[in-house]
Amino acid sequence: MRVLLLTVLLLCTVFLVQSQDFQNETYVSKFEPVSSNGKASITTYFSPDTSLKVETDLIVNAKESIDIAIPGMDSWIYCTDSYQGVYGCTVAKQRTETFPIFQALLNAVNGGIKVRIITNNYYTPGANGSCSDGQIDPLSFLALAGAEVKYFTTVTYLHSKYCNVDGGTSSISSINYSQTSFMKNREAGVIVSGNDDLTDFTNQVFEYDWNHGIPWPTITYTPAEMKIITDKTMIDVVIPSPTSFPGSYVTTVTTVNEAMDTTVFTSPDFAWEQVKADIDASSSMLVYIYQITGPSWCDLLGNYSGSLTILVSDVIFDEADYESAVLCYNHLYNNGITIRKTAKNMYTYSHQKYWVLDNKTVYLSTGNWGETDFPDGSSDFPPSDSSDWRKINRDFNIKMVDPKLTAVYTNLFKADYALGFDYHPYK
Numbered sequence: 001m002r003v004l005l006l007t008v009l010l011l012c013t014v015f016l017v018q019s020q021d022f023q024n025e026t027y028v029s030k031f032e033p034v035s036s037n038g039k040a041s042i043t044t045y046f047s048p049d050t051s052l053k054v055e056t057d058l059i060v061n062a063k064e065s066i067d068i069a070i071p072g073m074d075s076w077i078y079c080t081d082s083y084q085g086v087y088g089c090t091v092a093k094q095r096t097e098t099f100p101i102f103q104a105l106l107n108a109v110n111g112g113i114k115v116r117i118i119t120n121n122y123y124t125p126g127a128n129g130s131c132s133d134g135q136i137d138p139l140s141f142l143a144l145a146g147a148e149v150k151y152f153t154t155v156t157y158l159h160s161k162y163c164n165v166d167g168g169t170s171s172i173s174s175i176n177y178s179q180t181s182f183m184k185n186r187e188a189g190v191i192v193s194g195n196d197d198l199t200d201f202t203n204q205v206f207e208y209d210w211n212h213g214i215p216w217p218t219i220t221y222t223p224a225e226m227k228i229i230t231d232k233t234m235i236d237v238v239i240p241s242p243t244s245f246p247g248s249y250v251t252t253v254t255t256v257n258e259a260m261d262t263t264v265f266t267s268p269d270f271a272w273e274q275v276k277a278d279i280d281a282s283s284s285m286l287v288y289i290y291q292i293t294g295p296s297w298c299d300l301l302g303n304y305s306g307s308l309t310i311l312v313s314d315v316i317f318d319e320a321d322y323e324s325a326v327l328c329y330n331h332l333y334n335n336g337i338t339i340r341k342t343a344k345n346m347y348t349y350s351h352q353k354y355w356v357l358d359n360k361t362v363y364l365s366t367g368n369w370g371e372t373d374f375p376d377g378s379s380d381f382p383p384s385d386s387s388d389w390r391k392i393n394r395d396f397n398i399k400m401v402d403p404k405l406t407a408v409y410t411n412l413f414k415a416d417y418a419l420g421f422d423y424h425p426y427k
Protein backbone atom coordinates (compact mmCIF):
# COMPACT_ATOMS: atom_id res chain seq x y z
CA MET A 1 0.00 0.00 0.00
CA ARG A 2 2.69 2.44 1.00
CA VAL A 3 4.79 1.52 -2.03
CA LEU A 4 1.80 2.03 -4.30
CA LEU A 5 1.07 5.46 -2.81
CA LEU A 6 4.67 6.51 -3.20
CA THR A 7 4.72 5.36 -6.82
CA VAL A 8 1.57 7.32 -7.63
CA LEU A 9 2.99 10.39 -5.91
CA LEU A 10 6.26 10.12 -7.83
CA LEU A 11 4.51 9.65 -11.17
CA CYS A 12 2.39 12.71 -10.58
CA THR A 13 5.10 15.05 -9.47
CA VAL A 14 8.16 13.95 -11.35
CA PHE A 15 7.76 16.37 -14.26
CA LEU A 16 7.22 19.29 -11.89
CA VAL A 17 10.37 18.98 -9.81
CA GLN A 18 12.94 20.35 -12.25
CA SER A 19 12.32 23.69 -13.90
CA GLN A 20 12.86 23.96 -17.64
CA ASP A 21 15.94 25.93 -18.73
CA PHE A 22 15.06 28.40 -21.52
CA GLN A 23 18.48 30.06 -21.85
CA ASN A 24 19.43 29.85 -25.55
CA GLU A 25 22.10 32.57 -25.85
CA THR A 26 25.39 33.23 -24.05
CA TYR A 27 24.92 35.73 -21.24
CA VAL A 28 27.91 38.02 -20.70
CA SER A 29 28.09 39.82 -17.35
CA LYS A 30 26.99 43.39 -17.95
CA PHE A 31 25.72 44.93 -14.72
CA GLU A 32 28.57 46.44 -12.68
CA PRO A 33 27.82 46.91 -8.96
CA VAL A 34 26.39 50.35 -8.14
CA SER A 35 27.39 52.17 -4.95
CA SER A 36 25.90 55.15 -3.16
CA ASN A 37 26.81 57.12 -0.07
CA GLY A 38 23.60 59.11 -0.10
CA LYS A 39 20.51 58.81 1.99
CA ALA A 40 18.61 55.54 1.73
CA SER A 41 15.68 54.02 3.55
CA ILE A 42 16.27 50.38 4.45
CA THR A 43 13.56 48.32 6.16
CA THR A 44 14.61 44.95 7.55
CA TYR A 45 12.12 42.10 7.87
CA PHE A 46 12.32 38.39 8.57
CA SER A 47 10.34 35.19 8.39
CA PRO A 48 8.52 33.82 10.21
CA ASP A 49 7.80 37.03 12.15
CA THR A 50 7.07 39.93 9.82
CA SER A 51 7.75 39.00 6.19
CA LEU A 52 4.21 38.17 5.14
CA LYS A 53 2.77 41.46 6.34
CA VAL A 54 5.66 43.55 4.99
CA GLU A 55 5.62 42.00 1.52
CA THR A 56 1.83 41.93 1.25
CA ASP A 57 1.53 45.58 2.37
CA LEU A 58 4.08 46.57 -0.23
CA ILE A 59 1.78 45.22 -2.95
CA VAL A 60 -1.44 46.48 -1.34
CA ASN A 61 0.02 50.01 -1.25
CA ALA A 62 1.18 50.06 -4.89
CA LYS A 63 -0.20 52.98 -6.91
CA GLU A 64 1.00 52.34 -10.47
CA SER A 65 3.20 49.34 -11.06
CA ILE A 66 4.41 46.07 -9.54
CA ASP A 67 7.35 44.13 -10.97
CA ILE A 68 8.09 40.72 -9.47
CA ALA A 69 10.95 38.31 -10.13
CA ILE A 70 10.42 35.05 -8.26
CA PRO A 71 11.44 31.39 -8.74
CA GLY A 72 7.83 30.14 -8.58
CA MET A 73 4.47 30.81 -6.96
CA ASP A 74 2.99 28.13 -4.71
CA SER A 75 -0.67 28.00 -3.84
CA TRP A 76 -1.58 27.72 -0.17
CA ILE A 77 -4.67 25.66 -1.04
CA TYR A 78 -3.05 22.96 -3.20
CA CYS A 79 -3.65 24.62 -6.60
CA THR A 80 0.01 24.01 -7.50
CA ASP A 81 -0.09 20.34 -6.54
CA SER A 82 -0.87 17.21 -8.50
CA TYR A 83 -3.62 14.92 -7.41
CA GLN A 84 -4.31 11.72 -9.34
CA GLY A 85 -2.29 13.00 -12.27
CA VAL A 86 -4.11 16.32 -12.46
CA TYR A 87 -2.22 19.54 -11.73
CA GLY A 88 -3.97 22.66 -10.45
CA CYS A 89 -7.50 23.16 -9.15
CA THR A 90 -10.79 24.52 -10.42
CA VAL A 91 -11.07 28.17 -11.38
CA ALA A 92 -13.65 28.72 -8.62
CA LYS A 93 -11.32 27.24 -6.03
CA GLN A 94 -8.30 29.22 -7.26
CA ARG A 95 -10.24 32.45 -6.71
CA THR A 96 -10.45 31.51 -3.00
CA GLU A 97 -6.63 31.28 -2.80
CA THR A 98 -5.47 32.10 0.74
CA PHE A 99 -1.91 33.22 -0.12
CA PRO A 100 -2.35 36.95 0.66
CA ILE A 101 0.15 38.07 -1.98
CA PHE A 102 -2.02 36.38 -4.63
CA GLN A 103 -5.06 38.17 -3.20
CA ALA A 104 -3.25 41.52 -3.24
CA LEU A 105 -1.97 40.96 -6.80
CA LEU A 106 -5.42 40.08 -8.10
CA ASN A 107 -6.82 43.25 -6.53
CA ALA A 108 -3.94 45.26 -8.01
CA VAL A 109 -4.65 43.93 -11.50
CA ASN A 110 -8.35 44.64 -11.08
CA GLY A 111 -7.58 48.12 -9.74
CA GLY A 112 -5.69 49.03 -12.93
CA ILE A 113 -2.15 48.63 -11.61
CA LYS A 114 0.38 47.31 -14.11
CA VAL A 115 1.59 43.94 -12.80
CA ARG A 116 4.54 42.09 -14.36
CA ILE A 117 5.82 38.76 -13.03
CA ILE A 118 8.85 36.87 -14.32
CA THR A 119 9.46 33.31 -13.13
CA ASN A 120 10.86 29.89 -14.00
CA ASN A 121 9.05 27.21 -15.93
CA TYR A 122 8.07 24.60 -13.36
CA TYR A 123 5.30 23.55 -15.67
CA THR A 124 3.64 24.56 -18.91
CA PRO A 125 -0.12 25.07 -18.80
CA GLY A 126 -1.71 22.51 -21.08
CA ALA A 127 1.44 20.40 -21.52
CA ASN A 128 1.28 16.70 -20.68
CA GLY A 129 -2.41 16.97 -19.85
CA SER A 130 -1.72 19.25 -16.88
CA CYS A 131 -4.22 21.94 -16.12
CA SER A 132 -6.71 20.71 -18.68
CA ASP A 133 -10.43 20.33 -17.96
CA GLY A 134 -10.81 23.69 -16.27
CA GLN A 135 -7.87 23.23 -13.91
CA ILE A 136 -5.80 26.32 -13.16
CA ASP A 137 -2.87 27.57 -11.03
CA PRO A 138 -2.18 31.00 -9.44
CA LEU A 139 0.05 32.40 -12.20
CA SER A 140 -2.28 31.36 -15.04
CA PHE A 141 -5.17 32.90 -13.13
CA LEU A 142 -3.31 36.20 -12.72
CA ALA A 143 -2.18 36.12 -16.37
CA LEU A 144 -5.76 35.68 -17.61
CA ALA A 145 -6.99 38.33 -15.16
CA GLY A 146 -4.62 40.90 -16.73
CA ALA A 147 -1.15 40.51 -15.24
CA GLU A 148 1.77 40.10 -17.64
CA VAL A 149 3.66 36.88 -16.85
CA LYS A 150 6.86 35.66 -18.49
CA TYR A 151 9.33 32.81 -18.26
CA PHE A 152 12.91 33.78 -17.43
CA THR A 153 15.55 32.98 -20.07
CA THR A 154 18.68 35.06 -19.23
CA VAL A 155 20.66 32.30 -17.46
CA THR A 156 19.75 28.84 -16.13
CA TYR A 157 17.48 29.77 -13.26
CA LEU A 158 15.82 32.83 -11.74
CA HIS A 159 16.71 32.67 -8.05
CA SER A 160 15.93 36.30 -7.08
CA LYS A 161 13.10 36.97 -4.70
CA TYR A 162 12.39 40.51 -5.81
CA CYS A 163 9.57 43.01 -6.03
CA ASN A 164 9.57 46.64 -7.16
CA VAL A 165 6.61 48.90 -6.57
CA ASP A 166 6.06 52.22 -8.39
CA GLY A 167 9.68 52.36 -9.53
CA GLY A 168 11.23 53.72 -6.34
CA THR A 169 10.79 50.86 -3.86
CA SER A 170 12.43 47.44 -4.18
CA SER A 171 12.32 44.41 -1.91
CA ILE A 172 15.16 41.90 -1.97
CA SER A 173 14.89 38.76 0.13
CA SER A 174 15.43 35.02 0.48
CA ILE A 175 11.67 34.42 0.54
CA ASN A 176 10.08 32.07 -1.97
CA TYR A 177 6.40 32.57 -2.70
CA SER A 178 5.50 29.52 -0.61
CA GLN A 179 3.69 29.06 2.67
CA THR A 180 6.76 27.46 4.22
CA SER A 181 8.96 30.42 3.33
CA PHE A 182 6.66 32.96 4.99
CA MET A 183 5.31 30.93 7.90
CA LYS A 184 7.79 28.18 8.79
CA ASN A 185 11.28 29.24 7.79
CA ARG A 186 13.82 31.73 9.01
CA GLU A 187 14.24 34.13 6.06
CA ALA A 188 15.66 37.65 5.65
CA GLY A 189 14.72 40.59 3.44
CA VAL A 190 15.03 44.34 3.01
CA ILE A 191 12.92 47.02 1.42
CA VAL A 192 15.04 49.69 -0.24
CA SER A 193 13.59 53.11 -1.09
CA GLY A 194 14.44 56.80 -1.18
CA ASN A 195 17.60 56.26 -3.25
CA ASP A 196 17.23 56.19 -7.03
CA ASP A 197 20.79 54.92 -7.61
CA LEU A 198 19.87 51.68 -5.87
CA THR A 199 16.37 51.16 -7.27
CA ASP A 200 17.36 52.25 -10.81
CA PHE A 201 19.88 49.42 -10.73
CA THR A 202 17.36 46.75 -9.76
CA ASN A 203 14.91 48.14 -12.31
CA GLN A 204 17.51 47.91 -15.07
CA VAL A 205 18.28 44.29 -14.29
CA PHE A 206 14.56 43.50 -14.18
CA GLU A 207 13.97 45.23 -17.55
CA TYR A 208 16.82 43.31 -19.13
CA ASP A 209 15.47 39.97 -17.92
CA TRP A 210 11.92 40.99 -18.80
CA ASN A 211 12.92 41.91 -22.35
CA HIS A 212 14.61 38.53 -22.73
CA GLY A 213 11.67 36.63 -21.21
CA ILE A 214 9.11 34.62 -23.15
CA PRO A 215 5.36 34.86 -22.52
CA TRP A 216 3.66 32.48 -20.10
CA PRO A 217 1.29 30.41 -22.21
CA THR A 218 -2.34 30.27 -21.19
CA ILE A 219 -4.97 27.75 -22.20
CA THR A 220 -8.63 28.20 -23.00
CA TYR A 221 -11.37 28.21 -20.38
CA THR A 222 -15.15 28.19 -20.77
CA PRO A 223 -17.06 31.50 -20.70
CA ALA A 224 -18.36 30.61 -17.21
CA GLU A 225 -14.80 30.04 -16.01
CA MET A 226 -13.57 33.23 -17.66
CA LYS A 227 -16.33 35.13 -15.86
CA ILE A 228 -14.84 34.00 -12.54
CA ILE A 229 -11.28 34.79 -13.64
CA THR A 230 -12.13 38.29 -14.82
CA ASP A 231 -14.49 39.14 -11.94
CA LYS A 232 -13.24 42.57 -10.83
CA THR A 233 -14.84 42.48 -7.38
CA MET A 234 -12.10 43.20 -4.84
CA ILE A 235 -11.31 40.31 -2.54
CA ASP A 236 -10.29 40.52 1.12
CA VAL A 237 -6.57 40.40 1.70
CA VAL A 238 -6.20 38.28 4.81
CA ILE A 239 -2.78 38.13 6.46
CA PRO A 240 -2.63 35.31 9.02
CA SER A 241 -0.74 35.98 12.25
CA PRO A 242 2.80 34.68 12.36
CA THR A 243 3.44 31.12 13.48
CA SER A 244 4.61 30.98 17.07
CA PHE A 245 7.83 29.07 17.72
CA PRO A 246 8.22 28.77 21.50
CA GLY A 247 11.70 29.76 22.62
CA SER A 248 12.57 31.45 19.32
CA TYR A 249 13.95 34.95 18.90
CA VAL A 250 11.13 37.10 17.54
CA THR A 251 12.30 39.88 15.23
CA THR A 252 10.59 43.21 14.60
CA VAL A 253 10.58 45.47 11.55
CA THR A 254 13.30 48.14 11.62
CA THR A 255 13.54 51.09 9.24
CA VAL A 256 16.75 53.08 9.01
CA ASN A 257 16.55 56.22 6.88
CA GLU A 258 19.84 58.07 6.70
CA ALA A 259 23.00 58.54 4.64
CA MET A 260 24.99 55.32 4.46
CA ASP A 261 27.33 53.44 2.16
CA THR A 262 25.40 50.93 0.09
CA THR A 263 26.16 48.79 -2.96
CA VAL A 264 23.66 46.83 -5.02
CA PHE A 265 24.74 44.12 -7.42
CA THR A 266 23.31 41.15 -9.22
CA SER A 267 24.49 37.59 -9.74
CA PRO A 268 26.17 36.28 -11.77
CA ASP A 269 27.55 39.69 -12.86
CA PHE A 270 30.84 40.26 -10.97
CA ALA A 271 29.16 39.07 -7.76
CA TRP A 272 31.88 36.61 -6.70
CA GLU A 273 34.57 39.27 -7.28
CA GLN A 274 32.62 41.87 -5.24
CA VAL A 275 32.02 39.54 -2.30
CA LYS A 276 35.44 37.88 -2.30
CA ALA A 277 37.34 41.19 -2.29
CA ASP A 278 35.51 42.39 0.82
CA ILE A 279 35.86 39.05 2.59
CA ASP A 280 39.60 38.95 1.83
CA ALA A 281 39.98 42.47 3.24
CA SER A 282 38.05 41.74 6.45
CA SER A 283 39.29 40.43 9.76
CA SER A 284 36.06 39.09 11.23
CA MET A 285 32.95 37.57 9.70
CA LEU A 286 29.59 36.29 10.91
CA VAL A 287 27.82 34.16 8.28
CA TYR A 288 24.18 33.17 8.59
CA ILE A 289 23.32 31.26 5.41
CA TYR A 290 21.13 28.39 4.23
CA GLN A 291 23.97 26.40 2.68
CA ILE A 292 27.61 26.57 1.59
CA THR A 293 28.60 24.38 -1.36
CA GLY A 294 31.34 24.00 -3.94
CA PRO A 295 35.12 24.21 -3.92
CA SER A 296 35.62 27.99 -4.34
CA TRP A 297 33.56 28.96 -1.33
CA CYS A 298 34.89 26.14 0.77
CA ASP A 299 38.49 27.03 0.01
CA LEU A 300 37.84 30.73 0.58
CA LEU A 301 36.50 29.97 4.06
CA GLY A 302 39.13 27.33 4.75
CA ASN A 303 41.84 29.92 4.08
CA TYR A 304 40.14 32.78 5.94
CA SER A 305 42.64 34.20 8.42
CA GLY A 306 40.27 36.32 10.52
CA SER A 307 37.71 35.36 13.14
CA LEU A 308 35.00 33.27 11.47
CA THR A 309 31.59 32.35 12.94
CA ILE A 310 29.33 30.21 10.74
CA LEU A 311 25.66 29.38 11.23
CA VAL A 312 23.96 27.24 8.56
CA SER A 313 20.60 25.52 8.11
CA ASP A 314 20.32 22.16 9.80
CA VAL A 315 18.04 20.94 6.99
CA ILE A 316 18.64 21.33 3.25
CA PHE A 317 15.80 20.61 0.82
CA ASP A 318 17.75 19.52 -2.26
CA GLU A 319 19.60 16.22 -1.91
CA ALA A 320 22.50 17.11 -4.24
CA ASP A 321 22.96 20.44 -2.43
CA TYR A 322 22.89 18.62 0.88
CA GLU A 323 25.64 16.22 -0.19
CA SER A 324 27.75 19.05 -1.52
CA ALA A 325 27.27 21.03 1.72
CA VAL A 326 28.30 18.04 3.85
CA LEU A 327 31.55 17.78 1.88
CA CYS A 328 32.23 21.45 2.53
CA TYR A 329 31.30 21.33 6.22
CA ASN A 330 33.49 18.27 6.74
CA HIS A 331 36.39 19.99 4.98
CA LEU A 332 36.02 23.05 7.21
CA TYR A 333 35.55 20.93 10.32
CA ASN A 334 38.71 19.00 9.54
CA ASN A 335 40.53 22.34 9.33
CA GLY A 336 39.44 23.33 12.82
CA ILE A 337 36.48 25.54 11.87
CA THR A 338 33.28 25.22 13.89
CA ILE A 339 30.12 24.70 11.84
CA ARG A 340 27.07 25.65 13.85
CA LYS A 341 23.69 24.43 12.66
CA THR A 342 20.31 25.97 13.43
CA ALA A 343 18.04 24.52 16.09
CA LYS A 344 16.32 21.25 15.35
CA ASN A 345 12.53 21.19 15.72
CA MET A 346 12.10 24.89 15.10
CA TYR A 347 12.04 26.38 11.59
CA THR A 348 11.61 24.05 8.61
CA TYR A 349 14.57 25.67 6.82
CA SER A 350 16.88 28.47 7.88
CA HIS A 351 16.89 29.92 4.40
CA GLN A 352 18.21 33.51 5.01
CA LYS A 353 21.45 34.60 3.37
CA TYR A 354 23.49 37.32 5.08
CA TRP A 355 26.94 37.99 6.50
CA VAL A 356 28.50 40.71 8.63
CA LEU A 357 32.12 41.80 8.10
CA ASP A 358 34.19 43.52 10.81
CA ASN A 359 31.11 44.27 12.92
CA LYS A 360 30.36 46.93 10.33
CA THR A 361 29.28 45.82 6.87
CA VAL A 362 26.17 43.72 6.23
CA TYR A 363 25.67 41.80 3.02
CA LEU A 364 22.20 40.42 2.28
CA SER A 365 21.56 38.20 -0.72
CA THR A 366 18.91 36.18 -2.49
CA GLY A 367 21.66 33.63 -3.23
CA ASN A 368 23.58 31.02 -1.29
CA TRP A 369 27.31 30.58 -1.07
CA GLY A 370 28.00 28.26 -4.00
CA GLU A 371 29.01 28.19 -7.66
CA THR A 372 25.52 28.72 -9.06
CA ASP A 373 24.84 31.97 -7.19
CA PHE A 374 28.43 33.30 -7.07
CA PRO A 375 30.36 31.74 -9.96
CA ASP A 376 34.09 32.38 -10.19
CA GLY A 377 36.05 32.29 -13.46
CA SER A 378 34.77 33.50 -16.83
CA SER A 379 32.04 36.17 -17.11
CA ASP A 380 30.59 34.35 -20.13
CA PHE A 381 27.71 32.04 -19.34
CA PRO A 382 26.77 29.92 -22.38
CA PRO A 383 23.48 28.01 -22.68
CA SER A 384 23.11 24.35 -21.77
CA ASP A 385 23.95 22.94 -25.22
CA SER A 386 27.52 24.27 -24.85
CA SER A 387 30.37 22.19 -23.46
CA ASP A 388 31.26 25.20 -21.24
CA TRP A 389 27.81 25.31 -19.69
CA ARG A 390 27.53 26.11 -16.01
CA LYS A 391 24.32 26.08 -13.96
CA ILE A 392 23.92 29.76 -13.13
CA ASN A 393 21.35 31.69 -11.08
CA ARG A 394 20.15 35.29 -11.31
CA ASP A 395 20.20 36.89 -7.84
CA PHE A 396 20.19 40.30 -6.17
CA ASN A 397 22.63 41.35 -3.45
CA ILE A 398 22.97 44.43 -1.28
CA LYS A 399 25.83 45.64 0.89
CA MET A 400 24.98 48.09 3.68
CA VAL A 401 27.26 49.96 6.07
CA ASP A 402 25.20 51.34 8.93
CA PRO A 403 25.59 50.68 12.67
CA LYS A 404 21.83 50.36 13.30
CA LEU A 405 21.49 47.78 10.56
CA THR A 406 24.57 45.93 11.77
CA ALA A 407 22.96 45.70 15.22
CA VAL A 408 19.74 44.20 13.78
CA TYR A 409 21.57 41.46 11.91
CA THR A 410 24.12 40.79 14.65
CA ASN A 411 21.47 40.47 17.35
CA LEU A 412 19.49 37.98 15.27
CA PHE A 413 22.68 36.09 14.50
CA LYS A 414 23.61 35.79 18.17
CA ALA A 415 20.12 34.70 19.21
CA ASP A 416 19.73 32.00 16.54
CA TYR A 417 23.33 30.89 17.09
CA ALA A 418 22.66 30.34 20.79
CA LEU A 419 19.70 28.08 19.91
CA GLY A 420 21.76 26.01 17.47
CA PHE A 421 24.22 23.14 17.88
CA ASP A 422 27.75 22.33 16.74
CA TYR A 423 28.03 20.03 13.75
CA HIS A 424 30.20 16.91 13.91
CA PRO A 425 30.76 14.72 10.81
CA TYR A 426 29.31 11.25 11.22
CA LYS A 427 32.14 8.84 11.79
Ligand SMILES: *[C@@H]1O[C@H](CO)[C@@H](O)[C@H](O)[C@H]1NC(C)=O
Residues within 6 Å of the ligand: 024, 025, 214
Ligand atom coordinates in the same frame (compact mmCIF):
# COMPACT_ATOMS: atom_id res chain seq x y z
C1 LIG B 1 16.30 32.51 -28.20
O1 LIG B 1 14.91 32.55 -27.95
C2 LIG B 1 14.29 33.79 -28.26
C3 LIG B 1 12.86 33.75 -27.76
O2 LIG B 1 12.23 32.57 -28.08
C4 LIG B 1 14.42 34.08 -29.72
O3 LIG B 1 13.84 35.33 -30.03
C5 LIG B 1 15.89 34.09 -30.09
O4 LIG B 1 16.02 34.26 -31.48
C6 LIG B 1 16.56 32.80 -29.68
N1 LIG B 1 18.00 32.88 -29.92
C7 LIG B 1 18.69 31.88 -30.46
C8 LIG B 1 20.17 32.10 -30.62
O5 LIG B 1 18.18 30.83 -30.80
Ligand SMILES: *[C@@H]1O[C@H](CO)[C@@H](O)[C@H](O)[C@H]1NC(C)=O
Residues within 6 Å of the ligand: 071, 072, 073, 074, 176, 177, 178, 180, 181, 317, 349, 351
Ligand atom coordinates in the same frame (compact mmCIF):
# COMPACT_ATOMS: atom_id res chain seq x y z
C1 LIG C 1 12.14 27.82 -3.39
O1 LIG C 1 11.19 27.78 -4.45
C2 LIG C 1 11.56 26.96 -5.55
C3 LIG C 1 10.50 27.15 -6.61
O2 LIG C 1 9.20 27.26 -6.11
C4 LIG C 1 11.70 25.52 -5.08
O3 LIG C 1 12.11 24.67 -6.11
C5 LIG C 1 12.73 25.47 -3.96
O4 LIG C 1 12.83 24.18 -3.44
C6 LIG C 1 12.35 26.42 -2.84
N1 LIG C 1 13.38 26.38 -1.82
C7 LIG C 1 13.11 26.17 -0.54
C8 LIG C 1 14.27 26.03 0.36
O5 LIG C 1 11.98 26.11 -0.10
Ligand SMILES: *[C@@H]1O[C@H](CO)[C@@H](O)[C@H](O)[C@H]1NC(C)=O
Residues within 6 Å of the ligand: 015, 016, 122, 123, 124, 127, 128
Ligand atom coordinates in the same frame (compact mmCIF):
# COMPACT_ATOMS: atom_id res chain seq x y z
C1 LIG D 1 6.17 16.66 -20.56
O1 LIG D 1 6.62 15.33 -20.49
C2 LIG D 1 7.86 15.11 -21.13
C3 LIG D 1 8.13 13.61 -21.13
O2 LIG D 1 7.92 13.05 -19.85
C4 LIG D 1 8.95 15.90 -20.42
O3 LIG D 1 10.20 15.72 -21.04
C5 LIG D 1 8.57 17.37 -20.46
O4 LIG D 1 9.51 18.11 -19.71
C6 LIG D 1 7.20 17.59 -19.89
N1 LIG D 1 6.83 18.97 -20.09
C7 LIG D 1 6.45 19.74 -19.07
C8 LIG D 1 6.21 21.15 -19.42
O5 LIG D 1 6.30 19.36 -17.94
Ligand SMILES: *[C@@H]1O[C@H](CO)[C@@H](O)[C@H](O)[C@H]1NC(C)=O
Residues within 6 Å of the ligand: 298, 299, 300, 301, 302, 303, 335
Ligand atom coordinates in the same frame (compact mmCIF):
# COMPACT_ATOMS: atom_id res chain seq x y z
C1 LIG E 1 43.22 27.06 0.61
O1 LIG E 1 43.18 27.34 -0.80
C2 LIG E 1 43.76 26.32 -1.61
C3 LIG E 1 43.82 26.82 -3.03
O2 LIG E 1 42.63 27.44 -3.40
C4 LIG E 1 42.98 25.03 -1.47
O3 LIG E 1 43.53 24.01 -2.25
C5 LIG E 1 42.96 24.63 0.00
O4 LIG E 1 42.12 23.50 0.16
C6 LIG E 1 42.45 25.76 0.86
N1 LIG E 1 42.60 25.40 2.27
C7 LIG E 1 41.57 25.14 3.03
C8 LIG E 1 41.87 24.77 4.42
O5 LIG E 1 40.43 25.22 2.65
Ligand SMILES: *[C@@H]1O[C@H](CO)[C@@H](O)[C@H](O)[C@H]1NC(C)=O
Residues within 6 Å of the ligand: 359, 403
Ligand atom coordinates in the same frame (compact mmCIF):
# COMPACT_ATOMS: atom_id res chain seq x y z
C1 LIG F 1 30.31 46.27 17.34
O1 LIG F 1 30.02 47.66 17.18
C2 LIG F 1 29.15 48.20 18.17
C3 LIG F 1 28.88 49.66 17.86
O2 LIG F 1 28.98 49.97 16.52
C4 LIG F 1 29.74 48.05 19.54
O3 LIG F 1 28.83 48.50 20.50
C5 LIG F 1 30.08 46.58 19.80
O4 LIG F 1 30.75 46.43 21.03
C6 LIG F 1 30.96 46.02 18.68
N1 LIG F 1 31.14 44.58 18.88
C7 LIG F 1 32.31 43.99 18.76
C8 LIG F 1 32.33 42.51 18.98
O5 LIG F 1 33.33 44.59 18.47
